[in-house]
Amino acid sequence: MKNTQHPAKGVVKKTPGKGLNLVNSLNGTALGLFIIAVLYYTVGINSGFLFKLQELDLFSTTPEFFSDTISKIGGLSVYAGTFLTQFFYYPWLGSIIYLLLLLLVVYLVAKAFNLTGKKLPLAFIPSLALVLCTTELGYLIYIQKLHGIAFVCILGVLIILAGWFLIRRMKGFVQQTCCLLLYLLAAYPVCGAYALLGGLLMLLHVLKQAIAEKELKHWMPVIVAAAGLYLIPFLYYQAVYHQIYFNNLFCANLPNFKVAGHERLLWLPYVLIAVFFILAALTGKKEHNVMVRTSFFSQVWPAVVFLAGLFVLGHFTYHDKNFNTELSMLSASEQGNWNNVLKLARADQDEPTRLIVMSTKLALVKLGIAADNEFKYKNGNKPYHSPREILPIEIAGPFFYYQYGKENYCYKWCMEQMVEYGMNAYVMKYFVLSCLLNGETKLAQKYNDVLASTLFYKSWAKAHQRYIDHPEAIAKAPEFAGILPLTNYTNILEGDQGILENFIRDSFANLTSGPPSVLELSMLSNLELKNAAGFMPKFAYYTSTNKRIPVHFQEAAILFLYLEHKVDINQLPVDKNMLAKFQLLLSYLQQYHNYSEDAAKVVYANEFGDTYWYYYLFANTKKPKDTAETKAN
Numbered sequence: 001m002k003n004t005q006h007p008a009k010g011v012v013k014k015t016p017g018k019g020l021n022l023v024n025s026l027n028g029t030a031l032g033l034f035i036i037a038v039l040y041y042t043v044g045i046n047s048g049f050l051f052k053l054q055e056l057d058l059f060s061t062t063p064e065f066f067s068d069t070i071s072k073i074g075g076l077s078v079y080a081g082t083f084l085t086q087f088f089y090y091p092w093l094g095s096i097i098y099l100l101l102l103l104l105v106v107y108l109v110a111k112a113f114n115l116t117g118k119k120l121p122l123a124f125i126p127s128l129a130l131v132l133c134t135t136e137l138g139y140l141i142y143i144q145k146l147h148g149i150a151f152v153c154i155l156g157v158l159i160i161l162a163g164w165f166l167i168r169r170m171k172g173f174v175q176q177t178c179c180l181l182l183y184l185l186a187a188y189p190v191c192g193a194y195a196l197l198g199g200l201l202m203l204l205h206v207l208k209q210a211i212a213e214k215e216l217k218h219w220m221p222v223i224v225a226a227a228g229l230y231l232i233p234f235l236y237y238q239a240v241y242h243q244i245y246f247n248n249l250f251c252a253n254l255p256n257f258k259v260a261g262h263e264r265l266l267w268l269p270y271v272l273i274a275v276f277f278i279l280a281a282l283t284g285k286k287e288h289n290v291m292v293r294t295s296f297f298s299q300v301w302p303a304v305v306f307l308a309g310l311f312v313l314g315h316f317t318y319h320d321k322n323f324n325t326e327l328s329m330l331s332a333s334e335q336g337n338w339n340n341v342l343k344l345a346r347a348d349q350d351e352p353t354r355l356i357v358m359s360t361k362l363a364l365v366k367l368g369i370a371a372d373n374e375f376k377y378k379n380g381n382k383p384y385h386s387p388r389e390i391l392p393i394e395i396a397g398p399f400f401y402y403q404y405g406k407e408n409y410c411y412k413w414c415m416e417q418m419v420e421y422g423m424n425a426y427v428m429k430y431f432v433l434s435c436l437l438n439g440e441t442k443l444a445q446k447y448n449d450v451l452a453s454t455l456f457y458k459s460w461a462k463a464h465q466r467y468i469d470h471p472e473a474i475a476k477a478p479e480f481a482g483i484l485p486l487t488n489y490t491n492i493l494e495g496d497q498g499i500l501e502n503f504i505r506d507s508f509a510n511l512t513s514g515p516p517s518v519l520e521l522s523m524l525s526n527l528e529l530k531n532a533a534g535f536m537p538k539f540a541y542y543t544s545t546n547k548r549i550p551v552h553f554q555e556a557a558i559l560f561l562y563l564e565h566k567v568d569i570n571q572l573p574v575d576k577n578m579l580a581k582f583q584l585l586l587s588y589l590q591q592y593h594n595y596s597e598d599a600a601k602v603v604y605a606n607e608f609g610d611t612y613w614y615y616y617l618f619a620n621t622k623k624p625k626d627t628a629e630t631k632a633n
Contacts, residue, residue, distance in 0.1 A: 005528040030121040047091035048327035054088035060453040074192030074253035081148020089456040102127040121306035128309040129269040138318035139386035156194025163198035176221040192252030263387040320385040329359040338363040351380040371550030374609040393500040398430035405486025410434040498555040554610040
């Protein structure tokens, strides 16, 4: 049926055909690719990250939590953001909620700036940037002070769009002036910096009108908006919010990224969002409901921009195998699935970080096979792929201290992290556990009540409530069986200097007595330190009380006694095949003594890579310089 309406002057009428089909195909493809990208970068490859994100957050249904959260600038959006973040406890569920909110942003952006037809793919750009706001974090989730970060930015964008919709409905300079003032007064306490960006877009709208109208009265909302963008945060600072630095007034509800070094790249998605909205506010025009003759390029360039947005998302999303391995290992460890920890260690082909090495050793210790297998796993010290220095103690200090029976240090670092980064489910759990081991049931009750007020950790709180009500049950509980023997030794807070691994290792290496499990741990710690003087007396006692000598203890005894030249190693109660292998090692030492360390590692690894001898020859056991104390300085 022919269109009988007369086209506007200068517009060429065109019956829908191939051009419309191309636009519809591009728009449908963009929607499909967007959905796939969001699911892929969330539950697809980052399910462990999402779970950790919610574990480092906390939403409580108590009135105290609500009042404390909204007492800060942007508190209401943080409250809503933490509520939504908790659904990442089930990554697939959280990802679906996350996707639906992003699609809502797409719809509202398209409606707000008339991005219809061929321009529709442009409406996905802010949502792609919002995804990057979350997926770029990596190790910085451990030192992030903004709770609910994955959803706070989405909620902030929705507030921005609300301001844009409001100002466009206002007619006349009086309505616009009142709208601007009320928006800034209401939105700034809700979402902080996002409200200021929303106010800026509203200012640009009234500024365009003032320039077009060329009447002095139309400059009133412009002047009010410009003044309000500065004065309203200042007034709230003076009259309402006293727990914030003045310099942070204009970046409230934004992450605590630095603006120097590699970390400044993390601001990219936030810059993209701001630039997109500013350009859209300045250039947006209503489209006429007519078909015009257009070139192929004019039809596809929005899709090209969308594809560029997908590329930016994929390129700047955080990718690091060791980070994902650490997350999986820590998750399996907290569930007591030690065999899975070792499976992850064997599957990791990269040089491990110290946290991976520590997790592997802990799993071996818990399974009682460390003395036979510890040095068969890769040893390494790969730096963390992070723009800011992160210490193992900041990542998993409470966990490791708890597992090694140092409940006072566990509690100390829970408190350190809560003071610095706020309450989260992770520290609440270890508050409860450390207090239970210390016999402080009233204090354990305080923290357990917080977890009981959450949606997904109330079952954990209920399971541990029985230990608070019946402390005598702790001694018989399987989950404490491997930890209680380690708590019977000095646990005075002497200062660990933030060096998690070395402090734990040194504390056990210096023990002079203990049950068999503790004795083995002490001997292993001395082996890691290459401390023959600390190992050999315990080895002598071990051989007198045990019929079977573990592999690594035999290897160490042969090596240390050979180096001392006091005992004929052939008379040692060790496996004869091991003695023969040690003789082969001695021949290697003579044959390859001129090789560089890197070259020698390759030669020795094939024959001796799974022995303590290889560790002794090539492992660096110097204490790291990056302590928490030097970091703070």
